[in-house]
Amino acid sequence: MYEINPQAIEQESFRQIRALTDLTDLTLAQQQVVMRIVHSVGMPEIASAVRFSANACESGIAALKQGAPILCDVEMVKQGITKRMIDQPPLCYLNDERAVALAKASGETRSMAAVALWREQLAGSVVVIGNAPTALFRLLELIEQGAEKPALIIGMPVGFVGAAESKQHLWDTHQGLGIECITLLGRQGGSAVTAASCNALLRCIRGEYY
Numbered sequence: 001m002y003e004i005n006p007q008a009i010e011q012e013s014f015r016q017i018r019a020l021t022d023l024t025d026l027t028l029a030q031q032q033v034v035m036r037i038v039h040s041v042g043m044p045e046i047a048s049a050v051r052f053s054a055n056a057c058e059s060g061i062a063a064l065k066q067g068a069p070i071l072c073d074v075e076m077v078k079q080g081i082t083k084r085m086i087d088q089p090p091l092c093y094l095n096d097e098r099a100v101a102l103a104k105a106s107g108e109t110r111s112m113a114a115v116a117l118w119r120e121q122l123a124g125s126v127v128v129i130g131n132a133p134t135a136l137f138r139l140l141e142l143i144e145q146g147a148e149k150p151a152l153i154i155g156m157p158v159g160f161v162g163a164a165e166s167k168q169h170l171w172d173t174h175q176g177l178g179i180e181c182i183t184l185l186g187r188q189g190g191s192a193v194t195a196a197s198c199n200a201l202l203r204c205i206r207g208e209y210y
Contacts, residue, residue, distance in 0.1 A: 013039060014210035020044040029057035029204050033182060036196040041188070049185045051171055056152055059180040060126055060201045063151035069121040070198065071150070072128050073111055073135040073157075080195025081128070085202040090128070093117040111135040115142065123148035126201075129155045130194030133162035136170060143177050153181040154197050156189035163187050 003009050014035060021044040023031045034047045064070075070090035072078040078092040093099050093114040102113035111132030118125075119142070127150045129136045136155045143149060155170045157163045167183045174181045182197055203209070 011210075017044065018210070021047045023047070027057065028209065029061065029201065032204055032209060033057065033197050033200040035210060036200040037184065037193045040192040040196040046184070046188060049188065051181075051183050051185060053174050053180045053182070056180040056182045057201060057204070060152035060154075060182075060198075061204055063124055063126050064198075064201055065205055066124075068151060069125040070128060071118050071121060071125050072130075073114070074131040074191060076191035077128050077130040077195050080130075080191055080199070082199045082202060085199070085206065091118075091121060109134045112138040115139050119147060122150055125150040126198065127153045127155075128194050128198050129153070129157055130189060130191040131157055133157045133159065133166035136166040137162070140169060140173060140177070143179065144173075149177070149179050151180065153179060154183075154194055155181060156184040156194040156197065158187065158189035160187060163189060 017035050017038050021038050023034060026034060030052055034050050037050060038044050038047055067087055070081060072090050072092040074094055075092055078090045081090045094110055096117060099110050099114040099117055102116060103110040109132065112134045115135050115138045127139065136157055155167055157166055164187050167185055170181055170183050184193060
């Protein structure tokens with residue numbers, strides 16, 4: 001026989017994750033984020049690659065409580081955000097006609113072009129980047145050039161070209177830029193872990209802890 005009760009499955013999953021994952025010195029909110037990341041990939045060892053800026057969780061939770069825009073680099077990240085926990089749908093401009101036109105005109109990725117369309121919603125937002133390193137690089141460039149700052153950047157793009165470098169650049173520059181961030185160093189990442197990190201903060205608001 002196998003377990004069919006969804007609540008029992010989830011509870012046992014997180015019991016095992018707590019037993020297998022080093023959560024030493026993490027705040028309660030940070031623990032929730034790390035456990036959700038581990039849950040999404042089935043790898044307790046990935047916890048050692050997660051990084052939090054000093055007030056990342058607090059800033060993200062405060063922004064989400066206030067209904068701040070959630071800006072996503074790809075549709076998969078957008079679809080991964082738990083809709084029952086938010087009042088307004090996350091925003092993704094990857095397939096916006098303006099982004100397509102900008103990308104064709106400049107020869108850059110659509111993900112980079114789409115970031116340019118975030119400007120009006122960027123101040124105090126929660127940015128969730130799980131696929132495109134170029135989107136994270138471009139966002140940091142815009143902030144360096146004086147664009148409004150989001151309340152939190154969850155930057156976890158996955159891949160072999162630019163992914164590790166973009167996240168390292170986020171981590172190396174966040175203090176100087178005055179931004180809060182959560183990232184996952186190295187090549188690993190993706191839509192699932194990024195959306196899971198945002199969902200963990202949303203669950204904290206609702207008092208749903210493991």
